[in-house]
Amino acid sequence: MTKPVRVSLLWFGTGWQESGREAIRNAIASLTPSRYLGKDSDVPTLGDWWNIVRQYTDNSNTPVSDRVDVGSECFYTGPELNMTRDQVIDIGHSVFNKTLIDAFRGNLNCSEAFEVNENSIFHIVFSHTVIFLDGKEQTELMVSCSGNLQVEAFAGVNVTLRWARAPQKDASVDQCLRFLQGKSYLGPPNGDEKIDSLVGYILAKITEGVTNHDGRGWLANDGSGLTAGSFCESTIQRQPEGPPLFRDKKRKLSFNAAGLNGYRYIVQYIWDQKIQNCALKVSETCNSNAILLNQPKGYLNRGLAVNHTDGLQPYPPNQICQWSVNYPEAKFISFTINYLSLMANGDDTLQICPSNSNVAQCTILQSLKKNSNKNFRVMGSKATIKFASGDHVSFESRGWELDYSAGLCNGKEDVYDHAGIIGTPLTSFSYIEGLNCLWVLHGKPGTLVSLRFTYINISEDFDFLAIYNGVKQQIANFSGYYSGSGLPQLNLTGEVRIAFATQTEKGQGWSANFFIASPVSRNSKAFLVIIIIVSAVGVGISLAFVALALHIRRSKCISNEGLMLMRLETNREENRIGEGPSAVVYGPVLTDGKFIAVKARRDMDSLADLEREILSKSSSHPNIISLVGYARDGLQIRYLLFEFMSRGNLRMNLRERGETLHWEKRLAIALQICSAIQMLHMYLKPPIYHGNITSANILLDEVCNAKLAGFSNANYCSNEGMNPGDLSEMAEDIWSFGVVLVELLRGQNLDDRTAYKNFRSLEEINDFVGTQEHLDQRLGIPDAQNKIMGLAKLGEIAKWCIVLGCGVGRERNNPQIGDVLSGLKQVKQMFCYV
Known part of the structure; x- marks a missing residue:
């Protein structure tokens, strides 16, 4: 049939849902290939399926029609038990004549009488409620799933009524459900096994109608009587594990072809003449050209x-x-x-x-x-x-x-340029399993190497991006997604290594801008190695060890001579600048012309080792105190050596000379310490909590740059605050930082910090943080409105942090340190606004 085809439907029985009828109508309309829009897909459509049928041509080599539509419809709702073949033929004969239709007195209704022409196919669709009389004449109707009936439409005009029946029983009994089985089958594509099995038989009979409409078309030459639409049925049925199907696990359904309007179907294969095999879609062929x-x-x-x-x-x-x-x-x-x-x-x-x-x-x-x-x-x-x-x-x-x-990366890549971009280009990077890449930024010892990441999107499963200062000292280890204020910015020294490894394909990669203040010359690398080796030998036998440690910002074990000199200095009572339950701090101690602070720990060795380990990982941050050396004497006292901060701690500065710390300086201190906390919480793997963030543990240099110190209580995070009444260790740090913000605003030292964890309402917290009247009177309220608004915003950030630690409004949006830092940057913008 080479012209547009109309399929007229005679619905038999009362067991129909309109959704089932619509699925069948949609399947017929979906046979027209031109109704599909968009690019080709691996999933066969019913239009693709029909294109195989269109390989069959008439004597003039004209292919099967490319258009199929639903035509007239009739509905028989009369008696449906113990029906005979003759009754079916009688009803089929009546649908071609309006007078005969009316004679059924409402048991047969038609949108219009069926019209007989050379481009029409007539199809009976039996509901599962139709039961046939047990007898020889009805044998085909009872045991077959589809077939043909010859009916006289008018005097001397015979037509073929093709028919298919819905299964009457479950798949284990009714053979018409045999396509809905096997390892690939999860469930019917349209939610009704009776309808979804029926669709396949209806479409196969339509295929037979267009290729062998008058009995002179395509027919198997093996005497089996099989047609283009039925030849592959036996092939599929022989598959021991059932037919192969697409599986939609989320919706728990299977299908092998897609229709229009989101419908899915399971259809029989068509014999593809070009490949001499069964197919659902015209096979893609190729030639030898690459x-x-x-x-x-x-x-x-x-x-x-x-x-x-x-x-x-x-x-x-x-x-x-x-x-x-x-x-x-x-x-x-x-x-x-x-x-x-x-x-x-x-x-x-x-x-x-x-x-x-x-x-x-x-x-x-x-x-x-x-x-x-x-x-x-x-x-x-x-x-x-x-x-x-x-x-x-x-x-x-x-x-x-x-x-x-x-x-796009594999093995080691040496970088000697002053500045540039490293990482994986977001536009073209192929995130794949098995990457093992290393970038080495060659900066001269003790000179600045900075990294500013522009994006990080790394699978959290087993993939990582690790940053090393030198060969072994790991500074940070990133996995997951970072954006905005959460993107890390690292200031390191000397040789910096960035290792990237993947075991998954789930990420998008990363990129960073780098700056090497003093790159090593490509041609002098071998000479530089010799110099480093000779220098290391010399340092090991001289008192200059500590000075070198200061220069290259790495923690080194102190020589015996240096240790002896340190003990002499720490025995002088006037050098004691701080004391806690587990340690005494001395300074400034003069060693080889350099001033350092010495922390003598009196507690367990393991705690001192833990503090040294944490500082070794974190002190590369410009706002975390630098550990420059360590030692242990014969009395088992552990010494940790730090850079000396000449202006002392923030607590003393607020108390004794707060008038010299104007609002801009205090905001800068808040930003610097928040950035240091971000390093601990977000960029180190595993993350670290400080455990004692106070104004006494924030140290200032001669120009009031702030550094976080006091790491005696620091440890790796273990408590994620999963219990409703349990506060995470990171949240404790954020609460402590909120108290520091209050001290910066009020210019007062808050010594009894435990008293500030007993707030039970937002009103109490508001009173604690205060209003404009509570600002440090030595500085007064700024004249500029933008600064007044900035200080109000700073107070709100302090409240946000403190609320988290007091259990007030815990269901609210609790801040992470990256959120706090973003807020502080907004305050800075408000201060700078003109």
Whole structure:
């Protein structure tokens, strides 16, 4: 039938839901290929399925019509038990005549009488409620799922009524449900197994109608009487595990073809004359010309994929296909075989080769065993994929699919430039499994190397981005997503290493701007190694050890001579500048012309070691006190050596000379300490909590730059505050920082800090933080309105932090340290606004 086809439907029985009828109507309308919009998909549509049917032509080589529509509809709702074949034929005869329709007195209703012409197909659809009389004449209607009835529409005019029946019982009993089974079957695509099985038989009968309408069309020549629409049914039924199907696990349904309006269906295969096999979609063929692929990531296949576990239909025979992957920036091309089902004991092969290589260097695949390697890597920026199939392909040979990705980093990359960008380009980076990359920023010892990250999106499973100062000292380890104020900014010294490794494919990568204040010359690297080795030997036997440690900002073990000098200095009572329950701090101690502070710990060795370990990881931050050395004497006293902060702590400065700390300086101190806390909470892996953030542990240098000190109570975070009444360790730090903000605003030292954790309402917290009248009277209220607003905002941030620690309004949006830092930056902008 080469002209537009109308399918008229005679609905038999009362067991219909309108949703079921609409699914059948939609399936018929979905056969027209031109009704689909958008690009081609791996999922076959009913339009693709119909394009296979259109391979069949008449004597003039005109193909089957490309348009199918639903025509007239009639509804029989009369008696439906013990029906005979003659009753069905009588009702079928009546639908062509309006007078005969009316004679059924309401048991037969039609939108209009069926019209007989050469482009019409007439189809009876039996509901599951229709029961046939047990007898020889009704045998076909009872045991078959579909068939044909010859009916006289008018005198001398006979037509074929094609029919299909809905299953009457469950899948274990009724043979008409046999497509809805197997390992790939999760559930019916439209929620009703009776309707979803019926659709397949109806569409197969329509296919038979257009290819063999008058009995002179396509018919199998083996005497079986099978048609284009029924030939593949027996092939599919022989599959021991059921037909291959797409699986939608979320909706718990399976299908092998998509229709219009979001409908999904399970349909029978059609015999594809071009590939001499059963298919759901016209197979894609290729020639020997290589197809160039220049994207960093993609996939290839032959056959149609089903959830990357199996094929949906066979691939074409007699094919020689080639693809060339070429991505100039790639260090290697990675391949993952998702599935592979090639002709057993045949000549069909899939080859993955380095470009322009001989066969000996290729990976040749013919089968993929359970424990065989599914991942392959070709070093370089080019690779070739070749596929060949023989003269015959069995239905069980479903094809293959592979993913490819260009690896844009691999191994070590040395960086000697003053400034630039490192990382993985967001626009073209292919985030793939198995990356193992290292960037080495070569700065001269003791000179600044800064990193400013612009984005980080790394899978939290097993992937990481680690920052090292030197070869072994790990400063930070990032995984997850960072944005805005959460993006890290690190100021380091000397040689900096950035390691990036992946075991997943779930991220987008990272990028950072770097600045090397004094890069090592590329040509002097070998000479520099010699100098470092000689210097290290000299330092080990002189009192200059501590001075060198100060210079390169790394913690070093103090020599015996340096330790002896330190003990002499710490025995002088006038050098004692601080004391706590576990340590005494002395300073300034003069060592080799440099002033340092010495912390003598009297508690357990393990606690001193933990403090030293934490400071070694964190003191690269410009606002965390620098650990420059350590030692232990014969009395088992542990000494930790720090840079000396000449202006003392914030507590003393607020009390004794607060008038010199104007509002801008106090805001700068708040920003610097908040940035230091961010380093501990967000950028170190595992994260670290300080445990004692007070104004006494914030030290100032001669120009009032602030550094966080007092790490005796610091430890790795373990309590995430999962219990409703339990506060996390990070939240404790944020609460403490909120109290420091109040001290900065009021210019007063708040000694009894435990008293400020007993607030039970927001009103009490508001009274504690205060209003304009509570601001430090030595500075007074600023004249500029923007600064007044900025101080009010600073007070709100303090309340936000304190609320978190007091359990008031815990259900509110609790701040993370990155949020607090963002708020402080807004205050700074308000102060700077003109």
